[in-house]
Amino acid sequence: QVELVESGGGVVQPGRxxxxxxxxxxxxxxxxxxxxxxxxxxxxxxxxxxxxxxxxHKNYGDSVKGRFTVSRDKPSNTLFLQLNSLTVEDxxxxxxxREKGLFVDYWGQGALVTVxx
Amino acid sequence: IVLTQSPGxxxxxxxxxxxxxxxxxxRVSGAALAWYQQRPGQAPRLLISMASxxxxxxxxxxxxSGSGADFTLTIGGLESEDSAVYYCQYYDMSVGLIxxxxxxxxx
Numbered sequence: 013q014v015e016l017v018e019s020g021g022g023v024v025q026p027g028r029x030x031x032x033x034x035x036x037x038x039x040x041x042x043x044x045x046x047x048x049x050x051x052x053x054x055x056x057x058x059x060x061x062x063x064x065x066x067x068x069h070k071n072y073g074d075s076v077k078g079r080f081t082v083s084r085d086k087p088s089n090t091l092f093l094q095l096n097s098l099t100v101e102d103x104x105x106x107x108x109x110r111e112k113g114l115f116v117d118y119w120g121q122g123a124l125v126t127v128x129x
Numbered sequence: 130i131v132l133t134q135s136p137g138x139x140x141x142x143x144x145x146x147x148x149x150x151x152x153x154x155x156r157v158s159g160a161a162l163a164w165y166q167q168r169p170g171q172a173p174r175l176l177i178s179m180a181s182x183x184x185x186x187x188x189x190x191x192x193x194s195g196s197g198a199d200f201t202l203t204i205g206g207l208e209s210e211d212s213a214v215y216y217c218q219y220y221d222m223s224v225g226l227i228x229x230x231x232x233x234x235x236x
Contacts, residue, residue, distance in 0.1 A: 049228075056214075056216065056230050056231045057218075058228070059225045071224075107172055107173070114160055114161035114178075115175065115178045116163075116218075117175050117178075119172040119173050122172055
């Protein structure tokens with residue numbers, strides 16, 4: 013069955029970097045667009061980034077553009093999100109999600125990123 | 130495009146019916162409108178795609194309707210497990226996923 017498992021979260025100081033991973037099983041990640049969505053503590057959902065089937069298609073939310081980079085590794089069937097120049101406003105649970113048409117049909121369980129000095 | 134959900138919170142009793150509203154700031158395609166359920170401590174789960182198509186394994190007490198700029202998620206015969214926050218979502222291919230602010234349903 014389809015499963016998405018995020019890892020790489022943790023506590024990081026402002027200005028530092030972190031890389032999140034999302035390992036997929038039950039399907040070939042290369043055949044789907046993949047999204048990152050985050051949720052600050054007690055807040056709603058905020059879209060972060062997408063990578064299309066065509067990897068030249070990448071798009072980012074305004075709040076992370078220029079700081080975050082989405083990528084994937086086909087052999088390991090893993091999606092990545094590189095988070096640079098982190099600020100306290102980036103503190104959130106980060107979810108990876110599989111795109112199906114014009115919505116997302118599967119979500120991972122999330123990885124918590126806490127930016128704090 | 131901005132999605133506005135109302136009410137912010139609704140408190141209902143088991144067996145009652147809930148109607149959750151999602152209003153877009155301009156007309157949108159229903160084909161790109163979805164609803165998700167997020168229970169406490171869990172990841173979101175797809176309920177409805179294309180405004181009215183129930184996702185796999187979603188009970189038929191959940192239904193979606195609407196067009197243009199006004200969409201509704203209706204939950205008939207509320208059960209305690211339906212206590213959650215519900216989000217509507219629109220996919221603007223040039224912008225990304227757009228989420229409403231959510232409606233909390235307390236049973």
